[in-house]
Amino acid sequence: MIEDTAAGVRAGLLDPVELTERALDRAREHAGCNAVTHLDAAGARPAAAAATAGPLAGIPLLVKEIIAVQGLPHTCGSRVFAGRVAGADAEVVRRAREAGAVIIGLTHSHEFAYGCTGTSNVAGPCRNPHDASRMTGGSSAGSAAAVAAGIVPVALGTDTAGSVRIPAALCGVVGAVPQRGTLSSDGVFPLARTLDRVGLLTGSVADARYVTAVLAGIDLTGDALSAPRLGVLADPDLLDCAPEVADAYRTALDRLADAGAFVVEVKPPDWRLFTETAFDLQGPEAAAVHDELDAALDDYQPDLRDRLRDAAAVPGWRYVRARSRMSALTADLGRILATVDAVLLPTVPILAPPLDATEASVSGGRRPVRDLLLRNNRPLNVTPFPALSVPLPGSGGLPVGLQLIATGDRAAFAVAEWVERSL
């Protein structure tokens, strides 16, 4: 779709200024969502007029506010950076512009991308387009909500422990986290450098694949799959979901099998060790970044204060141990991925909770919302493997996400496209 739109612009069949005006209008219509924290109509219009060439010619784009866009605010959703303006484009933004994309503004990030609910930001919480009383998930809250609301066909996000996949699942869009290194993190305000990745929120897997290939400068086209081998992680902890999610997941697996997939159970690695390792890496790296800012704790949102305090208390030896475990954990997951085309699991085990919810129910009982949102996502970033969250149909009013993990970008996108087509 994005590929076709850009081709239409290049051929003179579509007017890039009109595409941008339509996106700006939609952003204003959906202002109540709080997905767009800075709309740059003044910059977008002349950019659109000039955006007649390139693989993303005329495509309106929104950028998560922790990713630097020259001349636009770079507050990272925080009072700590009030008044800060980006002096240069992040590498991924530079490439998007070079490819003809038109940046129309910035999207809501959970403050400093350090939270998974999308509720903490100097601009207030981000609201789910499917139900404004519910959260979007985060931290790439606004990017997922903006795509879900139809403001733009693609938005840039980042993912350190699920920050692209979680809001993709709760907002019903595709969230793509390409493998480590595919998309540059230069110019992205860091959360935890070892785990941070740039990712995309889009309306379809094809769009995510196409834009990833453009921004990475790589070829991601491949043979269409006919009968992929899909591994279902047989871990009761990972499958402990709200009934709506469990139903949607089981239904999806049945449909995929009907469509020709070999759905097999695979023994999962020790997710608890992955989670602990990710936790021990993230806290010290985040605390080191924020120590350098010399900011007062009071300038952060209350949840960030607690999180930074906890992060600063993680002992160094646990960080060292976590780093030394990364390659073994990657090998553990790699051995499982080698037996299938992709591994499947529910992205998030619950539907989008109310904005102020701190607990939610799964079949095992009440659990903290944060733990549930992160549970199936955090482990990935300890490894370099790519993952996508693809929306599942038929779960009533609120979306459900299906997560796929594969050994490389080409396989991940190919399987995800097959899955999307088959559902």
Added chain:
Amino acid sequence: MIEDTAAGVRAGLLDPVELTERALDRAREHAGCNAVTHLDAAGARPAAAAATAGPLAGIPLLVKEIIAVQGLPHTCGSRVFAGRVAGADAEVVRRAREAGAVIIGLTHSHEFAYGCTGTSNVAGPCRNPHDASRMTGGSSAGSAAAVAAGIVPVALGTDTAGSVRIPAALCGVVGAVPQRGTLSSDGVFPLARTLDRVGLLTGSVADARYVTAVLAGIDLTGDALSAPRLGVLADPDLLDCAPEVADAYRTALDRLADAGAFVVEVKPPDWRLFTETAFDLQGPEAAAVHDELDAALDDYQPDLRDRLRDAAAVPGWRYVRARSRMSALTADLGRILATVDAVLLPTVPILAPPLDATEASVSGGRRPVRDLLLRNNRPLNVTPFPALSVPLPGSGGLPVGLQLIATGDRAAFAVAEWVERSL
């Protein structure tokens, strides 16, 4: 000297068995020093009989007990590893054997190399050959003492924060810490992997250069220097010494100038930042290693217990910050080193203290012995640069060490040989 001895052995002019017997005899004569914690006469004799070829043909060698020697105890001087035997040679030991060296035993290490005094070991303290009531310094205590006592011409040590240079200075031998990566650390029980290096204790710079070249498989011969440019670090903190050390240092600088060196003052980098960085790297890495051992704190010597407890308390964010500072600090020191052939400073600001001393005097007052021993040594290991400690003459009964730091091994050995010759 070692080069000549090995040539004599290869030519059949010297009997390697006789060389080994002489070393074994000397080790027994000096047993009171506690330098050799395991003498392997049974293994050394047949090895000597076969050691008629190679660049180290017939050279008796002692190995610090944290470096694995196949079939010999690998207790690291600790009750924690009581009864442990090495299953394979460390890489540096394998290369030494391959070159014809004859391993006659293991030397005293401060427990797990985690101390700079050489006083903590399940076998008791190591004693200085110049005065048995005084410490050798550490952690490569026995390797320095064994060379000083004339047991062997060369012994292997390790240096994480000064562990080769400190005992070299206090025992009056050459301590060489080649640049990071020159000598393999494979098979060496780690203290802090980022900072650990294998080094040598020898009677002369020429011997250190020769053995380093053999064990690294590199060529370290170079043009003889005539008028090196020597940088004196103009930092009052680094030069705050006991009067005997200050005198020996000043006298040495005068002699070096008389011999033709250009002795210039250079502005030192921020050693306090180096020290803090080294500390923040060492603690978490050491604590992570020892956490894996699952040992009871009571099995360690009392000073190790305190050190491990303190190390485990260093927060992760400080470790992350320290890692991120390493390259800038290396650049800081590199900029200074680029203006001279080597930088000079006293290795240790005091003479060997009594075994039970916890404080010592410098002109600035009483200071903890540990702080004084580490002060001028710890900063180096944050960088990849090589350093040597060369004994200074004329300081009464107890030795003084002069430390040289250079940008690379070839320069470091060339300057150190020129200095040794000129003194």
